[in-house]
Amino acid sequence: MERFFLDVAHLLAGGLVLTSFMLLYQTRMSSLLVVFALQAFVLTLAVGWQAHVQHAPHLYITAAIALILKAIIIPYALSRVVVRLGIHRSIETVGGISLTMLAGMGCVALSMVVMMKAMAAADPLTREDLAFALSVVLLGMLIMVTRRNAVSQIVGFMSVENGLILAAAGAKGMPLVVEISVAFSVLVAFIVIGVFLFRIRERFDSVELQVLDDYRGERR
């Protein structure tokens, strides 16, 4: 039975890494948001399973927050923003998809190596959860680095936060207050960024971050 618990936790955390790769792979804004909602849903399942395995009822609240806030409200709001900005078509990436994928594989390998070395004494459930969480965080950062569009950078940021929640769920004894405050800070960040998006568009007629750099006189 213990083995089965581990297998399912492993499967769900691995699924989260997989959805991160799907986020990297998507080139369309609307499907990017759909995959983001899917990632939040997988996160809900993973956290719910951890709650069940660890007998930690407060984790169910975390799972519920993830489901309502990140699988439903934020993707819905973002898709409305995208439609209003008129950019629900294609997004370009820097350096092509296969290179990005390879970099992502490198991130996963790095986080595996780091976690296996650093947490050799911890129990396998926690260790693997942390390894997966670190790769989700790194992949989210990779999304933010490779994408030029402001909306897809938000998605990358939110996916970093998904990785943090997964890490929090795996580490036993994370207080609920912290999780709730993290969730609400993300919501606030989302609102602020949403306002900024429209301000950027008003000022520069585009949400490409390249335009901002050009405006400041910086060259890439």
Next chain:
Amino acid sequence: MVLILDLAVQGVQMLAVLALAPLLLGFTRKVKARLLRRQGPPLLQPYRDLLRLSRKEVVLAENASWLFRSAPYMIFAATWVAAALVPTFATGLHFSWTADLIAIAALLGSARVFLALVGMDVGTSFGGIGSSREMMFASLAEPAMIMIVFVVALVAGSTQLSHIAIFMQEHASLRVSLGLALVALVIVALAENARIPVDNPATHLELTMVHEAMVLEYSGRHLAVIELAAALKLLLYVSLVGCIFFPWGIASGEPSPAAYALGAVTYLAKLAAGGFLLVAFETSIAKMRVFRVPEFLGAALMLGLLGTLLLFVSRTF
């Protein structure tokens, strides 16, 4: 006596895959037509097509070489052997020691080389396009296949399909690496069989076709043999998925007629389920641009690599 019996069972498997392959093709065509609310050809239509083709006269291009005439039989032989090696209703058959995943990948690879060669043999431009595209896809599909083989071999401790099937029967578990390998294998299978997101098996629109472009110059019995080889390849991949990831019902251990019968029934059920899922997927998706295909196959390669990486994490338990 035992040897004769063993050989007979092995022979039954070889003939069964040959006999079932066109039926699977007919089944997928029928289901696809029904899903599109059309009547569709009868289930046995592929057999009739093959019979008719084998009776027709062969029309050869003037500058066709000996390779053009002999390659269909090479392709057919390699594919048939590969398809007959995959355990269908029973493991541990007489030649199961040769049923190695790497050997099967190599047999399919050599069949592909012949196909690409004859695509360029006559010198028409479509054949050349088809061959070059086939090789472009293969350069990504084959590494992906090898990564899948790595994952499965690391989990089961063997590349022999009989061992793998028995291992999976005894140690059924939800390993995330196996899930990734399954998705990757499905992607590779779609690309190798020229199914919809990669190539449309029903089209003769020149700009999009890959497999059809290579066999465009063939007619008569040569075409019949090539079509039969394509049907065998589809059957091979469905049985490969069934044997590695869903090995329930395959007769293992002491051979007995009852176990074989159970294995045969579950095998037919797996074929039907596999064909139905394939068609359901195909009708829900559009064909992608040719230059998107490397990304699609790159995803399979990536999944295989990820599965291998994750195995080193989960090895601890």
